[in-house]
Amino acid sequence: MAAPVPTPTMTPTAFVPAGAAAKIDVRQMHFYYGPRRVLDNVTLQIRPHEVTALIGPSGCGKSTFLRSINRMNDIVPGARVEGSICIDGQDIYAPSVDPVDLRRRVGMVFQKSNPFPKSIFENVAYGLRINRLARSREELGGRVESSLKSAALWDEVKDRLHTSALALSGGQQQRLCIARALAVEPDILLMDEPASALDPIATQRIEELVYQLKARYTIVIVTHNMQQAARVSDVTAFFWLGKLIECDRTNKIFTAPSQKLTEDYVTGRFG
Amino acid sequence: MTRTRRRKLLSSLFVAFCGSAVVVALTPLAFVLFFVVSQGARAVNLEFFTHMPTPVGEAGGGMANAIVGTLILTSLAAMIAVPIGVISGVYMSEYAGTRFAALVRFAADTLNGVPSIVIGLFAYAVVVVPFKQFSALAGGFALGTMMIPIIARTTEELLLLVPGSMREGALALGATRARAVFSVVLPAALPGIMTGIVLALARIAGETAPLLFTAFNNRFFNIRLTQPLSSLTVQVFTYATGPYEDWHRQAWAGALVLVTIVFACSLAARFATRRLERMHGRA
Ligand SMILES: Nc1ncnc2c1ncn2[C@@H]1O[C@H](COP(=O)(O)OP(=O)(O)O)[C@@H](O)[C@H]1O
Ligand SMILES: [Mg+2]
Numbered sequence: 001m002a003a004p005v006p007t008p009t010m011t012p013t014a015f016v017p018a019g020a021a022a023k024i025d026v027r028q029m030h031f032y033y034g035p036r037r038v039l040d041n042v043t044l045q046i047r048p049h050e051v052t053a054l055i056g057p058s059g060c061g062k063s064t065f066l067r068s069i070n071r072m073n074d075i076v077p078g079a080r081v082e083g084s085i086c087i088d089g090q091d092i093y094a095p096s097v098d099p100v101d102l103r104r105r106v107g108m109v110f111q112k113s114n115p116f117p118k119s120i121f122e123n124v125a126y127g128l129r130i131n132r133l134a135r136s137r138e139e140l141g142g143r144v145e146s147s148l149k150s151a152a153l154w155d156e157v158k159d160r161l162h163t164s165a166l167a168l169s170g171g172q173q174q175r176l177c178i179a180r181a182l183a184v185e186p187d188i189l190l191m192d193e194p195a196s197a198l199d200p201i202a203t204q205r206i207e208e209l210v211y212q213l214k215a216r217y218t219i220v221i222v223t224h225n226m227q228q229a230a231r232v233s234d235v236t237a238f239f240w241l242g243k244l245i246e247c248d249r250t251n252k253i254f255t256a257p258s259q260k261l262t263e264d265y266v267t268g269r270f271g
Numbered sequence: 272m273t274r275t276r277r278r279k280l281l282s283s284l285f286v287a288f289c290g291s292a293v294v295v296a297l298t299p300l301a302f303v304l305f306f307v308v309s310q311g312a313r314a315v316n317l318e319f320f321t322h323m324p325t326p327v328g329e330a331g332g333g334m335a336n337a338i339v340g341t342l343i344l345t346s347l348a349a350m351i352a353v354p355i356g357v358i359s360g361v362y363m364s365e366y367a368g369t370r371f372a373a374l375v376r377f378a379a380d381t382l383n384g385v386p387s388i389v390i391g392l393f394a395y396a397v398v399v400v401p402f403k404q405f406s407a408l409a410g411g412f413a414l415g416t417m418m419i420p421i422i423a424r425t426t427e428e429l430l431l432l433v434p435g436s437m438r439e440g441a442l443a444l445g446a447t448r449a450r451a452v453f454s455v456v457l458p459a460a461l462p463g464i465m466t467g468i469v470l471a472l473a474r475i476a477g478e479t480a481p482l483l484f485t486a487f488n489n490r491f492f493n494i495r496l497t498q499p500l501s502s503l504t505v506q507v508f509t510y511a512t513g514p515y516e517d518w519h520r521q522a523w524a525g526a527l528v529l530v531t532i533v534f535a536c537s538l539a540a541r542f543a544t545r546r547l548e549r550m551h552g553r554a
Binding site: 114 | 434436437439440441442443444445446447450454455458459
């Protein structure tokens, strides 16, 4: 960072929407990789059927925050969470919660598309098979088809379902990964910079998709791209150096943020 | 200008040096192939594949029993070594940082370095002595023991090459760790592992020492696993060191067949790998 940036004066207060139960309720959450603290006292409520964008400079902990919602960080040795994260009122770090079950309910799409080296059909069927979600071949086929339709990919691949997924274009691969996540019927979809490696047209298709999907899912999307956050999200959370600086309705964040730091960031003065 | 010229000169000298090193390395291979093919082609005929060895002193005959024997022995070895080797490889890559994995890796490398005659002695002590019988099983056991570390290390290395994002993708869909490994990571590495297995097979198919006092040899046609079994290598060894001109010719023919089998294996592996990779979209 070039210019000195002002330090926030107030402690991060969460944006608590009135009259709606939070789908994801994060309270006083700290996150450590070994001795290093990368998230500091994050409190944030996420409402159902809204798109929440996480923005902030690289390395501020957006991915870490996202990955703690489906406990993907459990596989990182030395990673540790303090505080609480509740989904539908249930603390997901409680000993009784099995992260394997949790991850079926909280789908994730990664920054770099990662289709399995299998056919298009098998990629989407994978989650259905391992979770035994289809009772017959017909049901399996039907759910693969509807997932591909939900991810706006069906028309492009319906004639080559049994060819390799790796032959698809980058944008198609990413939509395949979305279809694969949708197939197991999660209620939350986490997306970590899903369009950062894509060209503008493929990016636009992903954004349209996000817009369509929010009727059925609660979506949390990390993005590097401020315009993208402004276009797709209802709520925007701004992270900076491991702290949640501000979280509010997206139009407010981009037009009249309450923090100077947020304003500097969204107007491109640093980051 | 002069610097550029000096650099160009150095570069061409180095290329010439590398080129001659390649020629030196390939010369023995060329000679071996030349002798095996020219000598073997004179002796090999249909009878060689369909007939048993003739009694001492009688001309003609073939090595049908030894050819079948080699196929049986290598299959037995694969049946023993592929499951154990692949599973050990999975263990080493999954628990890469742990002390026990390091120990397993060290053990595999040590076993890989054990002279094959010692492996033969081990199989003799463990299988032949208790059953008081030379047998195909003992030979397969010896060859399988040699194959395990090769397959384990190949599997380990290929699994470590599979990007971590594959595993994360599976875990994010609600796969357990074991499920992620066996349904995504291992299949992603499968083309390479298959090639490794076939190359290991080709290597042990050429072994003689571990068979001398395990499978031993058998002048008759046999497919019973509890009986001594002939193999191309042991038969070639016996004939090549024997006193008869006709035996020497047969030994060359045996060598040619052996080399051809190994070569065909490698080609088949290449072909199968290509097809698998195409399915995996990498070709
Ligand atoms: N597996 C890890 N082990 C140790 N440190 C990590 C790991 N992943 C990320 N970090 C560190 O945590 C901080 C936050 O990273 P990340 O959540 O990826 O940020 P962002 O997604 O906002 O760019 C960074 O300083 C990064 O170096
Ligand atoms: Mg990130």
